Amino acid sequence: MSVMDYSVAHMLAGALMLASLMMLYQKRLYALINIYALQAFLLSLAVAWQAVLQHAPQLYITALIALLFKALLIPFALHHIVIRLRIHREIETVAGTGTGTIMLVGMALVALSMDVMLKAAANTALLEREDLAFALAVLLLGLLMMVTRRNAVSQIIGFLSLENGLILAAAGTKGMPFMVEISIAFSILVAFIVIGLFLFRIRERFDTVDLRALDDFRGERRLTEVSSGRSSCGNEGKTL
């Protein structure tokens, strides 16, 4: 493998991770969707490059699926949903702390995944190891995004970017069989459709896609049950 081959693969994987970091501080939904589309496009490039390197023609199909579904179809549908829900002008507040802290946490996660993967996969080839480290970083960043966002649409995007990390890892290690790949792609699509439907239902009922509304809805029941549970806690259990 030439230095060039390695550098290109490394650059594409790194770009994928950069896109994840960019998503972390994006407050506008449109921008978020666009960056997601960019990440998916980078993913298809990275997978295609892996296909070239590994002489594995089935990876071209994976790349094609990534390009069609993730870079085009899903962002297009998300745009459509955002407009239908009339939230395209909303600026999202990120839960808890400010964006600066979240970026710091994101960088720490990247460092952690590098550290773990470079040690854990010490026996594998250099390229695979780097790919795995980036894939883990993308995965963790996607999860971090799901944890910090309140808007349902941005949670979906977090979930989808997490899945991008999985595909990157799978393409890099020649591990996952093609059938598994296909089925993952389709299950993601189905999950996307289901979540999209739910979004509309949530919107219909609560007039918002902010998930806090759902918490508030359950809140009444939660408060009563917790308080009743607390009071009976000290009692002798007579049920046994």
Added chain:
Amino acid sequence: MSIAALLCCVALLFVLSVMSATTNRLFNASIPVYAACFVLSLIMLWGGIGHLLTSAADMEMVLPIGLAWTGAHFKLDALAAFFLVIVNLGVAAASFYALGYGRHEEAPHRVLPFYPAFIAAMNLVVLAGDAFTFLFAWEFMSLTSWALVMAHHREKENLHAGYVYIVMASFGTFMLLLAFALLAGPHGHYVFSEMRHNPVLSWRAALVLFLALLGAGSKAGIYPLHVWLPLAHPAAPSHVSGLMSGVMTKVAVYGFIRIVFGLLGGSGENGGMAVLTLGGITAVMGVLYALMQHDLKKLLAFSTVENIGIIFIGLGLALVFKTNGQDAFAALAFTAALFHVFNHSLFKSLLFFGAGAVQTAAQTRDMERLGGLIHRMPQTAFVFLVGCAAISALLPFNGFASEWLTFQAIIQGPVPSHWGLKMLVPASGAMLALAAALAAACFVKVYGIVFLGRPRTEKAKNAVETDRFSLTAMFMLALLCLLAGIFPGFVINVLTPTVREMTGAHMPHHAEGLTLVPVSAVRSSYNGLLVFAFMVFSAGLVALLARRLGGGTPRRAPAWDCGFPLEDPQTQYTAESFAQPIRRVFGRSLFRASERVEMPPPGSSAPARLVQESHDAAWEGIYDRISSRVFCVAERMDRFQFLSIRHYLGIVFLSLILLLGVLALWF
């Protein structure tokens, strides 16, 4: 008979279970099912006895079912053969009894499918030759017996009993699973013969003993793991109660012996002391609980706890002697324990069958509502008396022979060098003596209140004798109790291969099978037949003299009216009256029992009351605390049910980060 034939019988029992499950909507199949169980158990009984009498070689068989690569191993050795006899003798008696008793069953479709499966499972436990088969059969036995306990699930008490039983049974199986995991070792020897050749050492052996005590002990009913037993045994139909008390607890004893004697090859001195102590405590506590109890079947269940204690005293002594290299005495104690296993299975089945007959005749198990049944059910009363005498260790019945042997092991055994044992062995003897005496008091109470005196209720007054099948089964068991008491030497000869297999030594062969000589004829011996002949002779003589000297016809007078010709049966001595002195002696410290008189205030027309309180230390000290802790933790954990999606994701995320962090630091 080969092991394949035995397994065929087990398979037939399973088929029978499935068939009765499918046909129970069409007709009441109780007679064919019980008859088939009777025949199959007789066949297996024959197999077990044949194996013991001919001292045949061990038989093994591997079937390609169960775990892949291992298969299911079955093995018939002397120990398994002995317990096969115990199981199938009890089952044969119970099935025959049920031919008559089963007619009174209101919901046969809830009993019939599980009964053959329960029997098959007990036989499989005994025949199992590897850990997986053993545990599978053990759990199957628990579940089928649970289903039988729940046969009358509309009664609230039974629901509680079933709940406690299934919790304790799963706990026990889990402990046994851990014990077998330790025994299997790092190389995974799951077959018993492999386990035997790869002994575990030091603290692992102690842990295995502890887990076996918890696992098998919770099934057998060791104090304080006995709590499910007095709830669950009475809840089942009476022939099943008899099986659970008389046979299933013995299967648990088999499990303990198999693990500790067979696979572990003995325990250290401390282990033996622990078993001995637990046995002593169980024996005394069991009989004290029994004395306080006025529900006939519950009382019998507590008495089972006592007898399990006696068996474990014998096993503990065998472990102690074996550790000290005194194999002959270990063999004596082990023989005594096995003999008591056999005896208890006989008379406890008999007593439960009698209790079932009383329950169907008088429609209650509450002793305070019975009485005077000796005139209404004379034959049941007779066999019940035999059972009471046998369980109270009275001459010339079998209970005496086995308890006497245990005493001989205690008294004649060599003085141990360990200081703890020096105290513990005589102390266990004292506990055994106390338990035996209290047991006698307990069964005087049972017999006196249930069968003697005047009937306390209308239902007891109108009771009629039970059916022929039940009576035949009870008479056969009573006869066996007598025979085993008169010819103990024969039973001990049959036990020889089992004892030799487990302890490496055996008691001297009893050529004529009459005189029992535990150590040497100079020190002590017991001839059952001689005692029996003397008793028959002297009793006959006394009867003759009384008839001659006392004058012609016997005079009948109202029973127990103490000179006061009051008609009300409430004036009689009650079960509570029997228990009161003993409760006053032991109850204050052991049960925190208290009595006080509540007088109404002056001018009030309310009655004065005698209020009694007693607390069960095992239940309140252990189980209530555990359950309140569990509920407390569960309520704290309840908060996790009501988090938002983001929080759940956060928990997943944090645990992932934590694990990755550990990984990063680890390498």
